[in-house]
Amino acid sequence: MRRAHPAWGGRKISKVLQREGTGSPAPSTVTGILHRNGVELGLLGGGAKPFGRFEHAAPNDLWQMDFKGHVALRQGGRLHPLTALDDHSRFSVVLQACINETGETVKAHLIVAFRRYGLPQRMAFDNGPPWGDGGRSNFTRFTVWL
Template identity: 55%
Template sequence: MPWDARDTMSLRTEFVLFASQDGANIRSLCRRFGISPATGYKWLQRWAVEGEPGLQDRPRTPHHSPNRSSDDVTALLRMAHERHERWGARKIKRWLEDQGHRMPAFSTVHNLMARHGLLPGTAPGIPATGRFEHDAPNRLWQMDFKGHFPFGGGRCHPLTLLDDHSRFSLCLTHCTDERRETVQQQLVSVFERYGLPDRMTMDNGSPWGVP
Protein backbone atom coordinates (compact mmCIF):
# COMPACT_ATOMS: atom_id res chain seq x y z
CA MET A 1 0.00 0.00 0.00
CA PRO A 2 1.25 3.58 -0.62
CA TRP A 3 2.17 6.09 2.07
CA ASP A 4 -0.65 6.82 4.55
CA ALA A 5 -1.83 10.30 3.58
CA ARG A 6 -2.72 11.08 7.21
CA ASP A 7 0.90 11.11 8.39
CA THR A 8 3.10 11.16 5.31
CA MET A 9 5.99 13.14 6.81
CA SER A 10 6.21 10.88 9.88
CA LEU A 11 6.28 7.77 7.70
CA ARG A 12 8.95 9.20 5.44
CA THR A 13 11.05 10.26 8.41
CA GLU A 14 10.68 6.84 10.01
CA PHE A 15 11.67 5.17 6.75
CA VAL A 16 14.85 7.20 6.19
CA LEU A 17 15.92 6.75 9.83
CA PHE A 18 15.61 2.97 9.54
CA ALA A 19 17.17 2.92 6.07
CA SER A 20 20.14 5.05 7.14
CA GLN A 21 21.30 2.53 9.73
CA ASP A 22 24.35 0.40 8.97
CA GLY A 23 23.42 -2.88 7.32
CA ALA A 24 19.85 -1.79 6.57
CA ASN A 25 18.08 -3.87 3.92
CA ILE A 26 16.59 -1.13 1.75
CA ARG A 27 14.42 -3.39 -0.39
CA SER A 28 12.97 -5.11 2.68
CA LEU A 29 12.19 -1.74 4.27
CA CYS A 30 10.52 -0.55 1.07
CA ARG A 31 8.24 -3.59 1.13
CA ARG A 32 7.49 -2.96 4.79
CA PHE A 33 6.53 0.66 4.12
CA GLY A 34 4.63 -0.20 0.94
CA ILE A 35 6.76 1.85 -1.47
CA SER A 36 8.90 1.00 -4.48
CA PRO A 37 12.71 0.85 -4.16
CA ALA A 38 12.98 3.82 -6.52
CA THR A 39 10.77 5.89 -4.19
CA GLY A 40 12.73 4.74 -1.16
CA TYR A 41 16.06 5.75 -2.66
CA LYS A 42 14.57 9.08 -3.73
CA TRP A 43 13.70 9.95 -0.14
CA LEU A 44 17.08 8.74 1.10
CA GLN A 45 18.79 10.95 -1.46
CA ARG A 46 16.76 14.01 -0.47
CA TRP A 47 17.29 13.29 3.23
CA ALA A 48 21.07 13.07 2.77
CA VAL A 49 21.23 16.37 0.87
CA GLU A 50 18.49 18.51 2.46
CA GLY A 51 17.56 16.85 5.73
CA GLU A 52 13.92 16.84 6.85
CA PRO A 53 12.78 19.61 4.44
CA GLY A 54 13.75 17.32 1.56
CA LEU A 55 11.00 14.88 2.59
CA GLN A 56 8.24 17.34 1.75
CA ASP A 57 6.31 17.04 -1.51
CA ARG A 58 7.43 19.19 -4.42
CA PRO A 59 5.37 20.62 -7.29
CA ARG A 60 4.97 18.05 -10.02
CA THR A 61 6.73 18.69 -13.34
CA PRO A 62 5.42 17.50 -16.71
CA HIS A 63 6.43 13.93 -17.55
CA HIS A 64 8.13 15.13 -20.73
CA SER A 65 10.12 17.86 -18.97
CA PRO A 66 13.75 17.86 -20.14
CA ASN A 67 14.80 19.03 -16.66
CA ARG A 68 13.78 15.88 -14.85
CA SER A 69 14.96 16.01 -11.23
CA SER A 70 18.43 14.53 -10.89
CA ASP A 71 17.59 13.01 -7.51
CA ASP A 72 14.71 11.07 -9.10
CA VAL A 73 17.13 9.70 -11.68
CA THR A 74 19.70 8.98 -8.98
CA ALA A 75 17.09 7.03 -7.04
CA LEU A 76 16.47 4.83 -10.06
CA LEU A 77 20.21 4.37 -10.56
CA ARG A 78 20.65 3.30 -6.93
CA MET A 79 17.86 0.77 -7.27
CA ALA A 80 19.38 -0.65 -10.45
CA HIS A 81 22.87 -0.70 -8.95
CA GLU A 82 21.64 -2.69 -5.96
CA ARG A 83 20.40 -5.38 -8.33
CA HIS A 84 23.36 -5.24 -10.73
CA GLU A 85 26.41 -4.05 -8.82
CA ARG A 86 28.88 -5.00 -11.56
CA TRP A 87 27.11 -3.16 -14.36
CA GLY A 88 28.38 0.10 -15.81
CA ALA A 89 26.39 3.16 -16.83
CA ARG A 90 25.50 1.96 -20.33
CA LYS A 91 23.98 -1.36 -19.21
CA ILE A 92 22.18 0.30 -16.27
CA LYS A 93 20.68 2.94 -18.58
CA ARG A 94 19.50 0.35 -21.08
CA TRP A 95 18.05 -1.88 -18.35
CA LEU A 96 16.05 0.99 -16.80
CA GLU A 97 14.76 2.02 -20.22
CA ASP A 98 13.66 -1.56 -20.80
CA GLN A 99 11.70 -1.27 -17.54
CA GLY A 100 9.79 1.70 -18.98
CA HIS A 101 11.74 4.59 -17.38
CA ARG A 102 12.71 7.63 -19.44
CA MET A 103 16.40 8.23 -18.88
CA PRO A 104 18.67 11.19 -19.70
CA ALA A 105 21.70 10.97 -21.99
CA PHE A 106 24.38 8.38 -21.31
CA SER A 107 26.85 11.07 -20.21
CA THR A 108 24.40 12.28 -17.53
CA VAL A 109 23.80 8.74 -16.28
CA HIS A 110 27.55 8.08 -16.19
CA ASN A 111 28.28 11.29 -14.28
CA LEU A 112 25.53 10.67 -11.72
CA MET A 113 26.70 7.11 -11.12
CA ALA A 114 30.31 8.23 -10.73
CA ARG A 115 29.33 11.06 -8.37
CA HIS A 116 27.46 8.69 -6.08
CA GLY A 117 29.92 5.81 -6.23
CA LEU A 118 27.66 3.55 -8.29
CA LEU A 119 30.19 2.63 -10.96
CA PRO A 120 32.29 -0.51 -10.45
CA GLY A 121 35.49 0.45 -8.62
CA THR A 122 34.46 4.01 -7.74
CA ALA A 123 33.60 5.75 -4.48
CA PRO A 124 31.12 8.59 -3.77
CA GLY A 125 32.38 12.14 -4.17
CA ILE A 126 34.91 11.48 -6.91
CA PRO A 127 34.10 13.85 -9.79
CA ALA A 128 33.37 12.19 -13.09
CA THR A 129 35.24 13.23 -16.19
CA GLY A 130 32.53 11.84 -18.46
CA ARG A 131 33.08 10.86 -22.07
CA PHE A 132 33.23 13.33 -24.91
CA GLU A 133 30.52 12.48 -27.40
CA HIS A 134 29.92 14.07 -30.79
CA ASP A 135 26.48 15.62 -31.23
CA ALA A 136 25.42 13.83 -34.42
CA PRO A 137 26.06 10.60 -36.34
CA ASN A 138 28.88 10.47 -38.90
CA ARG A 139 30.83 13.23 -37.17
CA LEU A 140 33.46 10.75 -35.99
CA TRP A 141 34.03 7.04 -36.55
CA GLN A 142 36.32 4.89 -34.41
CA MET A 143 38.18 2.05 -36.12
CA ASP A 144 40.31 -0.65 -34.57
CA PHE A 145 41.49 -4.24 -34.88
CA LYS A 146 40.55 -6.27 -31.78
CA GLY A 147 43.57 -8.56 -31.67
CA HIS A 148 43.78 -11.81 -33.64
CA PHE A 149 43.35 -15.52 -33.00
CA PRO A 150 43.66 -18.89 -34.82
CA PHE A 151 40.70 -19.67 -37.07
CA GLY A 152 40.12 -22.19 -39.87
CA GLY A 153 43.75 -22.99 -40.43
CA GLY A 154 44.74 -19.32 -40.50
CA ARG A 155 44.20 -16.31 -38.27
CA CYS A 156 41.19 -14.06 -37.73
CA HIS A 157 41.73 -10.31 -37.28
CA PRO A 158 38.38 -8.77 -36.13
CA LEU A 159 37.94 -5.27 -37.60
CA THR A 160 35.50 -2.94 -35.81
CA LEU A 161 34.09 0.42 -36.87
CA LEU A 162 31.93 2.42 -34.45
CA ASP A 163 29.98 5.67 -34.77
CA ASP A 164 31.00 7.90 -31.85
CA HIS A 165 27.61 9.56 -31.34
CA SER A 166 25.19 6.64 -31.57
CA ARG A 167 27.67 3.88 -30.61
CA PHE A 168 26.25 2.01 -33.60
CA SER A 169 28.50 -0.75 -34.92
CA LEU A 170 29.07 0.13 -38.57
CA CYS A 171 31.31 -2.83 -39.21
CA LEU A 172 32.34 -5.97 -37.35
CA THR A 173 34.03 -8.38 -39.70
CA HIS A 174 36.83 -10.92 -39.77
CA CYS A 175 39.92 -10.23 -41.86
CA THR A 176 42.73 -12.60 -42.74
CA ASP A 177 45.35 -9.88 -42.17
CA GLU A 178 45.75 -6.22 -41.17
CA ARG A 179 47.10 -4.87 -44.45
CA ARG A 180 46.05 -1.49 -45.80
CA GLU A 181 44.45 -3.03 -48.89
CA THR A 182 42.29 -5.29 -46.72
CA VAL A 183 41.06 -2.35 -44.63
CA GLN A 184 40.37 -0.25 -47.73
CA GLN A 185 38.22 -3.01 -49.19
CA GLN A 186 36.09 -3.15 -46.03
CA LEU A 187 35.81 0.65 -45.83
CA VAL A 188 34.53 0.94 -49.40
CA SER A 189 31.62 -1.33 -48.48
CA VAL A 190 30.85 0.68 -45.32
CA PHE A 191 31.06 4.03 -47.16
CA GLU A 192 28.64 2.81 -49.82
CA ARG A 193 26.13 1.81 -47.16
CA TYR A 194 26.42 4.64 -44.59
CA GLY A 195 28.12 7.51 -46.41
CA LEU A 196 31.33 9.31 -45.43
CA PRO A 197 32.14 10.51 -41.89
CA ASP A 198 33.59 13.93 -41.14
CA ARG A 199 36.55 12.32 -39.41
CA MET A 200 37.90 8.93 -38.38
CA THR A 201 40.09 8.04 -35.42
CA MET A 202 42.36 5.06 -34.85
CA ASP A 203 45.69 4.30 -33.21
CA ASN A 204 49.06 4.80 -34.91
CA GLY A 205 49.68 1.15 -35.66
CA SER A 206 49.58 -0.71 -38.95
CA PRO A 207 47.85 -0.32 -41.34
CA TRP A 208 46.64 3.24 -40.66
CA GLY A 209 49.88 4.52 -39.19
CA VAL A 210 51.42 4.48 -42.67
CA PRO A 211 50.88 7.53 -44.96
Protein backbone atom coordinates in the same frame (compact mmCIF):
# COMPACT_ATOMS: atom_id res chain seq x y z
CA MET B 1 39.89 6.82 11.29
CA ARG B 2 37.90 8.53 8.54
CA ARG B 3 38.32 11.94 10.24
CA ALA B 4 42.10 11.44 10.25
CA HIS B 5 42.09 10.26 6.61
CA PRO B 6 39.17 11.89 4.73
CA ALA B 7 40.05 10.26 1.40
CA TRP B 8 39.80 6.72 2.78
CA GLY B 9 36.77 4.60 1.93
CA GLY B 10 35.42 1.31 3.23
CA ARG B 11 38.04 -0.90 1.55
CA LYS B 12 41.03 1.05 2.89
CA ILE B 13 39.63 1.39 6.42
CA SER B 14 38.74 -2.34 6.50
CA LYS B 15 42.30 -3.29 5.45
CA VAL B 16 43.88 -1.00 8.06
CA LEU B 17 41.64 -2.36 10.83
CA GLN B 18 42.56 -5.90 9.81
CA ARG B 19 46.29 -5.11 9.65
CA GLU B 20 46.19 -3.43 13.10
CA GLY B 21 44.33 -6.40 14.60
CA THR B 22 41.48 -4.10 15.70
CA GLY B 23 38.91 -6.12 13.77
CA SER B 24 38.14 -7.32 10.30
CA PRO B 25 34.79 -5.98 9.14
CA ALA B 26 33.98 -6.40 5.48
CA PRO B 27 34.58 -3.29 3.33
CA SER B 28 30.84 -3.18 2.59
CA THR B 29 30.14 -3.08 6.35
CA VAL B 30 32.53 -0.16 6.84
CA THR B 31 30.97 1.65 3.88
CA GLY B 32 27.49 1.04 5.32
CA ILE B 33 28.56 2.45 8.71
CA LEU B 34 30.02 5.54 7.04
CA HIS B 35 26.81 6.07 5.02
CA ARG B 36 24.58 5.64 8.09
CA ASN B 37 26.63 8.33 9.83
CA GLY B 38 26.25 10.82 7.00
CA VAL B 39 29.76 10.47 5.59
CA GLU B 40 29.83 11.09 1.84
CA LEU B 41 32.34 8.95 0.01
CA GLY B 42 34.33 9.67 -3.10
CA LEU B 43 34.35 13.46 -2.72
CA LEU B 44 37.90 13.85 -1.47
CA GLY B 45 39.75 11.43 -3.69
CA GLY B 46 39.97 7.69 -3.72
CA GLY B 47 37.28 5.45 -5.09
CA ALA B 48 35.93 5.32 -8.59
CA LYS B 49 35.25 8.51 -10.47
CA PRO B 50 31.81 8.93 -12.06
CA PHE B 51 31.73 7.62 -15.61
CA GLY B 52 31.91 10.47 -18.10
CA ARG B 53 30.79 9.40 -21.56
CA PHE B 54 31.72 11.55 -24.49
CA GLU B 55 29.65 11.59 -27.62
CA HIS B 56 29.86 13.57 -30.84
CA ALA B 57 26.87 15.71 -31.75
CA ALA B 58 25.78 13.97 -34.95
CA PRO B 59 26.17 10.69 -36.85
CA ASN B 60 29.30 10.52 -39.00
CA ASP B 61 31.08 13.25 -37.01
CA LEU B 62 33.68 10.67 -35.94
CA TRP B 63 34.28 6.99 -36.59
CA GLN B 64 36.64 5.09 -34.30
CA MET B 65 38.41 2.22 -36.02
CA ASP B 66 40.66 -0.59 -34.82
CA PHE B 67 41.62 -4.22 -35.11
CA LYS B 68 40.65 -5.95 -31.87
CA GLY B 69 43.55 -8.35 -31.52
CA HIS B 70 43.37 -11.68 -33.31
CA VAL B 71 41.90 -15.14 -32.83
CA ALA B 72 43.90 -18.28 -33.59
CA LEU B 73 42.13 -20.65 -35.98
CA ARG B 74 42.18 -24.44 -35.49
CA GLN B 75 43.34 -25.06 -39.04
CA GLY B 76 46.16 -22.54 -38.60
CA GLY B 77 46.38 -18.84 -39.24
CA ARG B 78 44.52 -16.06 -37.51
CA LEU B 79 41.29 -14.14 -37.77
CA HIS B 80 41.54 -10.36 -37.25
CA PRO B 81 38.34 -8.60 -36.06
CA LEU B 82 38.05 -5.17 -37.70
CA THR B 83 35.72 -2.64 -36.08
CA ALA B 84 34.58 0.87 -36.93
CA LEU B 85 32.18 2.60 -34.55
CA ASP B 86 30.16 5.77 -35.09
CA ASP B 87 30.94 7.87 -32.04
CA HIS B 88 27.51 9.54 -31.88
CA SER B 89 25.24 6.51 -32.08
CA ARG B 90 27.76 3.83 -30.94
CA PHE B 91 26.59 1.93 -34.04
CA SER B 92 29.09 -0.49 -35.53
CA VAL B 93 29.51 0.62 -39.14
CA VAL B 94 32.13 -2.10 -39.69
CA LEU B 95 32.42 -5.40 -37.85
CA GLN B 96 34.34 -7.78 -40.03
CA ALA B 97 36.41 -10.93 -39.59
CA CYS B 98 39.51 -10.35 -41.73
CA ILE B 99 42.26 -12.73 -42.83
CA ASN B 100 44.93 -10.05 -42.34
CA GLU B 101 45.47 -6.46 -41.16
CA THR B 102 46.61 -4.91 -44.43
CA GLY B 103 45.60 -1.56 -45.83
CA GLU B 104 43.98 -3.22 -48.87
CA THR B 105 41.75 -5.35 -46.63
CA VAL B 106 40.70 -2.32 -44.58
CA LYS B 107 40.06 -0.24 -47.72
CA ALA B 108 37.72 -2.87 -49.15
CA HIS B 109 35.60 -2.92 -45.99
CA LEU B 110 35.64 0.87 -45.65
CA ILE B 111 34.43 1.37 -49.22
CA VAL B 112 31.39 -0.80 -48.42
CA ALA B 113 30.75 1.20 -45.22
CA PHE B 114 31.20 4.56 -46.99
CA ARG B 115 28.68 3.57 -49.66
CA ARG B 116 26.19 2.35 -47.07
CA TYR B 117 26.52 5.06 -44.38
CA GLY B 118 28.26 7.98 -46.05
CA LEU B 119 31.63 9.52 -45.31
CA PRO B 120 32.57 10.43 -41.77
CA GLN B 121 33.90 13.93 -41.05
CA ARG B 122 36.81 12.39 -39.13
CA MET B 123 38.26 9.01 -38.26
CA ALA B 124 40.23 8.08 -35.17
CA PHE B 125 42.59 5.12 -35.04
CA ASP B 126 45.84 4.17 -33.36
CA ASN B 127 49.26 4.61 -34.90
CA GLY B 128 49.79 0.95 -35.78
CA PRO B 129 49.55 -0.63 -39.22
CA PRO B 130 47.78 -0.08 -41.53
CA TRP B 131 46.82 3.35 -40.20
CA GLY B 132 50.17 4.58 -38.99
CA ASP B 133 53.82 3.69 -38.97
CA GLY B 134 54.56 3.95 -35.27
CA GLY B 135 55.01 7.72 -35.35
CA ARG B 136 57.84 7.92 -37.87
CA SER B 137 55.76 9.86 -40.41
CA ASN B 138 52.61 11.96 -40.49
CA PHE B 139 51.23 10.10 -43.50
CA THR B 140 51.09 6.54 -44.76
CA ARG B 141 49.71 5.23 -48.05
CA PHE B 142 46.53 4.37 -46.21
CA THR B 143 46.04 7.83 -44.64
CA VAL B 144 46.76 9.50 -47.98
CA TRP B 145 44.07 7.26 -49.54
CA LEU B 146 41.63 8.32 -46.83
